[in-house]
Amino acid sequence: MESNDVVRGFVRDAYKLAVEGNTGCCGGDSKGTVVHWAGYDEDILSTLPDEVVNNAFGCGNPLAFSEVKPGEVVLDLGSGAGIDLLLASRIVGPEGKVIGVDMTDEMIEKARQNIAADGAINIDVRKGIIEELPVEDGSVDWVISNCVINLSPEKDRVFAEIARVLKPGGRMQVSDLVAVDLPGYVKENQFLRNTCIAGAISEEEYVAGLQEVGMTDASVLERIRYDASQVKGLLDSERYNVDTGSSCGCGCGVGAEGLAGEALERAIRDLTGKVWSAKIHARKPE
Numbered sequence: 001m002e003s004n005d006v007v008r009g010f011v012r013d014a015y016k017l018a019v020e021g022n023t024g025c026c027g028g029d030s031k032g033t034v035v036h037w038a039g040y041d042e043d044i045l046s047t048l049p050d051e052v053v054n055n056a057f058g059c060g061n062p063l064a065f066s067e068v069k070p071g072e073v074v075l076d077l078g079s080g081a082g083i084d085l086l087l088a089s090r091i092v093g094p095e096g097k098v099i100g101v102d103m104t105d106e107m108i109e110k111a112r113q114n115i116a117a118d119g120a121i122n123i124d125v126r127k128g129i130i131e132e133l134p135v136e137d138g139s140v141d142w143v144i145s146n147c148v149i150n151l152s153p154e155k156d157r158v159f160a161e162i163a164r165v166l167k168p169g170g171r172m173q174v175s176d177l178v179a180v181d182l183p184g185y186v187k188e189n190q191f192l193r194n195t196c197i198a199g200a201i202s203e204e205e206y207v208a209g210l211q212e213v214g215m216t217d218a219s220v221l222e223r224i225r226y227d228a229s230q231v232k233g234l235l236d237s238e239r240y241n242v243d244t245g246s247s248c249g250c251g252c253g254v255g256a257e258g259l260a261g262e263a264l265e266r267a268i269r270d271l272t273g274k275v276w277s278a279k280i281h282a283r284k285p286e
């Protein structure tokens with residue numbers, strides 16, 4: 001059994017390759033595809049720097065219908081290249097603040113470049129893991145996240161951290177991949193973890209994990225279902241990465257071989273209908 005730090009290292013390596021290369025992940029079969037499946041308004045996307053949109057690896061739009069208000073503090077777990085940081089920044093305005101936490105240096109660098117290109121002044125990107133957030137107790141109004149918590153090998157710690165950093169009455173709204181009845185070979189595959197599938201838990205486990213740490217009103221607000229071609233987009237490892245010279249999707253990296261041929265076809269059959277994107281909401285009691 002690999003240690004949790006080793007699993008995080010594999011995930012970090014995969015996202016380093018993803019941001020440096022031209023492949024997609026977590027819902028897209030090429031960079032920049034996923035964002036168009038995720039429920040963002042295309043007119044709003046057109047106002048963001050291209051490098052933000054091309055490096056968006058989420059599976060939903062956690063801010064949609066979130067009721068985030070000007071002046072509030074928003075924390076984004078696994079903020080990546082910064083798409084939801086920039087969108088949150090526009091909502092909270094100059095009186096508010098947005099904090100991003102990510103563990104991958106190359107993602108943090110990309111986010112900082114994107115923030116500079118956008119001109120936002122109220123965003124602070126911090127290096128850290130979501131299982132041990134570099135954020136003060138009771139200091140944020142909202143925790144958002146987009147296709148990240150599934151990647152954690154210690155979701156109980158992530159849920160406890162969400163409860164710790166929220167102000168009393170603060171809210172969480174995350175988009176994430178969830179799954180039911182994943183075959184054993186899927187759960188053990190590091191490539192499939194990196195592509196946001198193998199580590200996905202069910203909606204019921206999500207809600208129970210949040211209740212366990214004292215969050216209330218935990219519920220699923222919205223779902224995005226994937227057909228077989230979209231599941232193939234999640235899994236396809238045969239894409240050529242021009243920058244790294246490797247023939248592999250973003251899930252690849254140290255410790256992860258991509259799927260091809262019959263193994264890929266089998267996984268598409270086994271996963272269609274069993275994995276989808278859910279928007280999950282919860283509140284910390286007053």
Ligand SMILES: C[S@@+](CC[C@H](N)C(=O)[O-])C[C@H]1O[C@@H](n2cnc3c(N)ncnc32)[C@H](O)[C@@H]1O
Binds near residue numbers: 151
């Ligand atoms: C699928 S990408 C999503 C990025 C971003 N939320 C978006 O929508 O584009 C996952 C991101 O989470 C980060 N990540 C994964 N596991 C993490 C962990 N345990 N702690 C901190 N960051 C993590 C990765 O470095 C990567 O930037």
